[in-house]
Amino acid sequence: MHSWKPFLKRLAIYLILLYAVIPMAILKLGTKPQISINALYVPIAFAGLLGAFILLKREELKTFDYRFSWKQAVLFGLLAYSFFAAYIVQQRMWWGYEQGLPYLLAGWAFYLIGGFLLLTAVFNLHFVKNFIKPILLSFLAIIIYGGGAVLLNLTGYPMARMLAGILAKILGFTNTVTVSYQPGPAPYVSADSFSAFVGPPCTGITSLVLFTGLFLFVILLDWKKINKKAAAWIYLVGIAGMFLVAFLRLYLLFYIGANYSPQFALAGFHSNAGWLLFVAYFLIYFWFTYPKMLEQNR
Secondary structure: OOOOHHHHHHHHHHHHHHHHHHHHHHHHHOOOHHHHHHHOOOHHHHHHHHHHHHHHOHHHHHHOOOOOOHHHHHHHHHHHHHHHHHHHHHHHHOOHHHHOHHHHHHHHHHHHHHHHHHHHHHHHHHHHHHOHHHHHHHHHHHHHHHHHHHHHHHOOHHHHHHHHHHHHHHHOOOOOEEEEOOOOOOOEEEEOOEEEEOOHHHHOHHHHHHHHHHHHHHHHHOHHHOOHHHHHHHHHHHHHHHHHHHHHHHHHHHHHHHHOOHHHHHHHHHHHHHHHHHHHHHHHHHHHHHHHHHHOOO
């Protein structure tokens, strides 16, 4: 009898280790947790990739013959620990943004390799070999996201200033809004008593890179089945919708902060709404459009 239970049990163990145990250990051992928590991994990319992987391979995951080996678990677990330890040492000695892009990329490489080895320890080599293509494509998508986001964020301030102007006009229907372009390159928006900077990540530039990486992951995974013309227009429409979602998140942030709770807007909503909205949007959009890419290729 086929069941989701073996996969879900291993997935829960992996997520707990990757998202809770290891980050908390790094926060305890690190010296600048506010930087390390941003450089640990890319939770939005991982959540989107995981959702796409499960949707694409749901039947195989349900019927897969899961095996467990203590020898493999211990061996790959120790190897994963060594790369996470190297990440901690690297972050304690050189803090990426202060030392430049090479140090930052080195930290990401340590953590990504550690995550891959941890995946092997929890699911074992049999699982990894069977799903090696989507796993490698997942890592490629994360690399595209991380590198692209860094580069685009450096050039995203003109777009942030334009977006702040649009936000001020729309939010001005319900609140008193002012926009200041000094000091610094990021515009400072005030809605009544609530104020915050609008930086490049708020514009949707980061989401653009992430959406592209996830879309490539899906397309490359089933390249021979995909109608390329259909995929092109579905991608362009998806990008437009993604920017609307990014703006909706920004508007709700200022609206909640100005009219209800500044603390909730900055602490709860700001920290979680971005990735929750994006993942929900991507999975819903992908759920409806993926069959169209396949149907038009028949």
